[in-house]
Amino acid sequence: MKTKLIAGLLLAGSTLFAAPRFSVGIGFGPRAYGYGYYAAPPVVVAPAPVVVAPPPVAYVPPAPGIGFTWAPGYWYGVGPHRVWHAGYWRR
Numbered sequence: 001m002k003t004k005l006i007a008g009l010l011l012a013g014s015t016l017f018a019a020p021r022f023s024v025g026i027g028f029g030p031r032a033y034g035y036g037y038y039a040a041p042p043v044v045v046a047p048a049p050v051v052v053a054p055p056p057v058a059y060v061p062p063a064p065g066i067g068f069t070w071a072p073g074y075w076y077g078v079g080p081h082r083v084w085h086a087g088y089w090r091r
Helices: 002-016
Strands: 069-071 074-078 081-085 088-090
Antiparallel strands (some): 069 088, 074 081
C-alpha cells in the first residue's frame, strides 16, 4: 500500500510542474525555403596530425679546409609537404 501511495504522489507531483505548450507563428517575406529555415553551420575539419620523419642517413663529406663546420640537415615545409634540406659545410 505504501508503494502505491508513493507512486501516486510522485505522479501527481510531476504533473504539477507540467506547462501547456502553445505557440503562434506569423511570417513575412518571400517563402524561399519555408518558415523556420536556418542554414546549416559550417563543417569544421580538424587538421591532420603532424608526423615528423627522422632525418635520412646522409654521407658527410670531408671538410674542404680548416675553419669549416658541418651544418646538419633539416626538414622544411613546402605547402602541405615536408622536404629534407641536406647538411653543408660553412665557415
